[in-house]
Amino acid sequence: MSTHWAHLTWAELPEKIRAAGHAAILPIGATEQHGPHMGCGMDYVLADLLCTHVSHETGVPMLPTMPYGCSLGHSHRWPGTIAVQPITLINLIKDMGDWAYQSGIRRLFIVNTHVTNAAPLRCALEMLRAEHDDMMVAVFNSAVISQRVREFHFADGDDWHANDAETSLMLAKAPHMVRPEKLAEADDPDRTDGLVFAHPVNRTSTNGVTGQPSIATAEKGEQWFRWMVEDLAALINKGLTEEPPLPHSYFHSCTSGDIA
Template identity: 65%
Template sequence: MNTAVLWSERTWEEIPGDLAGAAQAALLPIGATEQHGPHLGCGMDFVLADEVCRAVSARTGVPMLPTLPYGCSLGHSRRWPGTLALDPLLMTDLVRQIGAQAYHSGVRRLFLVNAHVTNAAPLRCAVELLRAAHDDLMVALVNTATVSERVRAAHFADAEDWHANRAETALMQAVAPALVREDRIAESDDPDRTGGLVFAHPVNRTSRNGVTGSPSQANAAEGAELFAWMVEDLSALVRRGLTETPPLPHSYDGPAVPRQGA
């Protein structure tokens, strides 16, 4: 495996060549800082985003922008200490501004790699704004937990509305064991209480300890396999994106050409 291309370690003279060698693409890892039950560190999401993107950058040669460690975590409430949440409007604008600055440095294919579920809405808004502002910028939003069917199945094995569950615990046991409190795992299981509900309730109304799922079932070997799947499947998606072009060449700003005789 090659070495990851880290934007933060490259000079202004080197970045244009890095981008030219990677179809003008860059990865933006995005996580969160939030409670992860009594057994996992609060940085789990951004640590995962960082580790996955480092490995994908090393495989594909695509430069990796600095990891965003904060996310839209308002749903975790203030019941447990540790969560540092961004307002969704602020997060949308933050990612929009990062994307705009990356564009002016030469990025034309931007992969937003999201490792926190409720970042999805503000990130989707950022995608819309970036595409509208930069006609030749392509933006992909990829969620690490659902990058492929096998990865999704592993994450949802013990809970549909999962958090700090078997999959996340196993991943940290494999790639960031310093975040894991092994002596707290056995008593951290808490069932998914969201089935059949009409409303989207915050975590303080659905979990006793900030966990949804069965971390007691996790082990490092399972986590290592899951991490390898995530890296392999995201790398494959990124490689596809490096050669993709829009199906039609039409400008965002138009106007459409009227038909003859119309």
């Protein structure tokens, strides 16, 4: 039976949720320009593929993938970006978490494939755990789930985008997203080193790219995707057995008798 939440009936979900330790995976992507060589849905496609594989490996149900994110920094310079405000993303994830809780979810693994979703997702995490005392929430940013994954993402720039890593991943797992004839001229360097301010992409890139997509290969992408699946699955499996270090309630005030 599928582990995709959307493919299961309401009668099937409770057993799936119990079998997975009352856990679920929530993939969050984005729809935004990815240079002249790659489709605008790259982040969404990666989130969906990665979490589908990890859901299969771990048995943890996967909620439908969110295709929109906080992509305001990509500006209006290039067509294709469909962004939501940070507060909108916060509220969406909070609402989704509330409803997942009502279905029995007590461990929510949010998997983010777009860098600037991170702050709103952290805010949603704070809100969910403050409301639901017995719910644990984790946010995993896909490019930094492990040291080896971080190294290949950041190899061609600290402010990377549509680079070797992302292009290689798509060549391996979703080649229809890449325009190979555009790769040779798509490279653009990281111009953010030493800057004080965080500038939008229209002021840091000539074509929406930061990095070297010209050196991307499907072979590298296959290996890198395998690492991402292995390392994310390991994190989720670890989280399935984790308990809070202390049992204290969020809502009950501390008294002198509580202090050891």
